[in-house]
Amino acid sequence: MTLPRKELFHLPEGVIYLDGNSLGPLPRSVAARVAGTVTDEWGDMLIRGWNDAEWADQPARVGNRIAGLIGAPEGSVTMGDTLSIKVYQALAAALAMRPDRRVVISDSGNFPTDLYMAEGLLRTLGRGHELRVVAPEEVDGAIGEEVAAVMLTEVDYRTGRRHDMSAITAKAHDAGAVMIWDLAHSAGAVPVDMTASNAEFAVGCTYKYLNGGPGAPAFIYVRPDLADSAEPALQGWFGHEAPFAFDIDYRPAPGVERMRVGTPPVIQMTALEEALMVWDGVDMDEVRSAAIALMERFITEVEARCPSLELASPRDPAKRGSQVSFRFSEGYAAMQALIARGVIGDFRAPDIMRFGFTPLYLGEDDVLAAVDVLADVLGNELWRDPAYQKRSRVT
Ligand SMILES: Cc1ncc(COP(=O)(O)O)c(C=O)c1O
Numbered sequence: 001m002t003l004p005r006k007e008l009f010h011l012p013e014g015v016i017y018l019d020g021n022s023l024g025p026l027p028r029s030v031a032a033r034v035a036g037t038v039t040d041e042w043g044d045m046l047i048r049g050w051n052d053a054e055w056a057d058q059p060a061r062v063g064n065r066i067a068g069l070i071g072a073p074e075g076s077v078t079m080g081d082t083l084s085i086k087v088y089q090a091l092a093a094a095l096a097m098r099p100d101r102r103v104v105i106s107d108s109g110n111f112p113t114d115l116y117m118a119e120g121l122l123r124t125l126g127r128g129h130e131l132r133v134v135a136p137e138e139v140d141g142a143i144g145e146e147v148a149a150v151m152l153t154e155v156d157y158r159t160g161r162r163h164d165m166s167a168i169t170a171k172a173h174d175a176g177a178v179m180i181w182d183l184a185h186s187a188g189a190v191p192v193d194m195t196a197s198n199a200e201f202a203v204g205c206t207y208k209y210l211n212g213g214p215g216a217p218a219f220i221y222v223r224p225d226l227a228d229s230a231e232p233a234l235q236g237w238f239g240h241e242a243p244f245a246f247d248i249d250y251r252p253a254p255g256v257e258r259m260r261v262g263t264p265p266v267i268q269m270t271a272l273e274e275a276l277m278v279w280d281g282v283d284m285d286e287v288r289s290a291a292i293a294l295m296e297r298f299i300t301e302v303e304a305r306c307p308s309l310e311l312a313s314p315r316d317p318a319k320r321g322s323q324v325s326f327r328f329s330e331g332y333a334a335m336q337a338l339i340a341r342g343v344i345g346d347f348r349a350p351d352i353m354r355f356g357f358t359p360l361y362l363g364e365d366d367v368l369a370a371v372d373v374l375a376d377v378l379g380n381e382l383w384r385d386p387a388y389q390k391r392s393r394v395t
């Protein structure tokens with residue numbers, strides 16, 4: 001039994017943290033490791049840190065750790081930039097693989113930035129591409145012979161609904177399309193097997209279930225048989241075969257490293273590298289079954305004690321990621337009332353109260369204590385306090 005690992009995390013006294021699906025908490029060892037990088041490496045090594053502290057190899061090294069968590073082989077994942085950029089790169093490379101096709105399929109459950117990036121890319125290409133955004137349940141029927149790429153987020157950020165990765169990838173491939181998965185809400189949350197899925201590309205962020213901290217670098221996976229031919233649209237020097245040859249001609253690096261763009265964020269990457277230590281020896285299947293047990297308990301208790309909430313997530317845990325969402329018309333104020341009492345979840349417009357379940361640091365006691373507070377907030381209509389109506393800039 002490897003779970004839970006609560007002692008590895010800094011969790012403020014009196015807080016029950018149910019928002020690790022948006023920003024993971026701080027693993028305790030990160031602060032000292034980052035401080036060491038700042039003073040011993042940046043401070044003392046100065047420019048020599050690129051070689052002596054191996055900063056230049058960090059994206060590949062950290063990529064290998066992520067690969068282990070998403071069922072991908074060594075050397076198939078690299079790190080850097082934000083997820084929005086990685087979405088752009090994956091889609092651009094996918095479209096270059098299908099030059100005669102013009103349609104991209106995505107769904108309305110996708111996170112908006114993925115759709116925005118796709119729209120911008122298609123406009124820039126100026127070759128008449130069309131982004132077709134269908135309802136999540138209509139994706140299967142929308143994949144036809146005209147489709148160049150299918151680009152989906154496996155787990156819906158609002159409802160937690162989970163696509164069938166293997167089935168949709170197989171459908172895309174039957175139609176001759178390239179498959180791109182956004183694993184933002186999957187990596188570290190559910191078992192993922194990139195190799196078995198056979199998808200060409202995957203991307204994801206590391207500040208949610210992987211606890212890399214706000215602004216942590218994103219990852220990109222390219223299927224190994226394609227990594228030497230995928231065409232990077234953002235031809236940055238760190239994706240060059242020989243960045244320090246300073247050639248004026250661009251030659252992509254071999255393998256997935258060509259998907260790097262510019263200078264890696266060393267301090268943030270170090271925070272992530274250290275944060276990934278909490279996964280040492282952890283079995284994702286064990287994490288998954290513990291998360292399901294917590295979610296099932298939460299749903300049962302909430303439905304029994306909070307009749308004004310309506311389950312927005314799939315009831316079948318197999319069709320859900322690691323979060324549970326409930327609809328409530330006053331969900332924003334109710335969430336503020338919860339947060340004021342130390343139970344931190346979040347709210348997504350128009351009426352979704354989201355709760356993330358991460359068994360590395362959450363147990364059944366936390367779930368039951370959180371439901372006590374939720375029942376109090378709803379049963380006694382504590383959310384009516386005007387202080388809870390004021391909207392923050394970031395929710
Ligand atoms: C599916 C998905 N894609 C992209 C993003 C954000 O991308 P970025 O890291 O570029 O802000 C998020 C969450 O922030 C997300 O949930």
Ligand SMILES: Nc1c(O)cccc1C(=O)C[C@H](N)C(=O)O
Nearest residue numbers: 021022023111157158184394395
């Ligand atoms: N990336 C975020 C940010 O910079 C600020 C606030 C929230 C986020 C998030 O990650 C939101 C998240 N993707 C979501 O599922 O809503």
